[in-house]
Amino acid sequence: xxxxxxxxxxxxxxxxxxxxxxxxxxxxxxxxxxxxxxxxxxxxxxxxxxxxxxxxxxxxxxxxxxxxxxxxxxxxxxxxxxxxxxxxxxxx
Numbered sequence: 660x661x662x663x664x665x666x667x668x669x670x671x672x673x674x675x676x677x678x679x680x681x682x683x684x685x686x687x688x689x690x691x692x693x694x695x696x697x698x699x700x701x702x703x704x705x706x707x708x709x710x711x712x713x714x715x716x717x718x719x720x721x722x723x724x725x726x727x728x729x730x731x732x733x734x735x736x737x738x739x740x741x742x743x744x745x746x747x748x749x750x751x
Contacts, residue, residue: 671697671712673689673697673699673710673714674714676714681701683701683702683703684703685702685703686700686702686703686732686733686734686735687699687700687701687702687703688700688702688735688736690736690737690738692709692738693740695711695712696709696710696711696712696717697709697710697712698736698737698738700733700735700736702732702733702734702735703732704721705721705722705731705732705733706719706720706721706722706733707719707720707733707736708720
């Protein structure tokens, strides 16, 4: 959900299809992207996905890596622009 504190109403809400297929009770979050899409972290299921304003999933990732005896949960995700990442990778 995206809440607007100025007008005190929900501006946008994602509902999965079927609704019970998506539930985040802990380690989850969302980031509105410059293109209007929303990046969602469903951390307990180790899943990241991007949805359009109309709720269509356009990118979906489930972390396949697991360490013996450890969880594969994802704590947080952030989308960085190419302009931010390219200088960090220069010279590699």
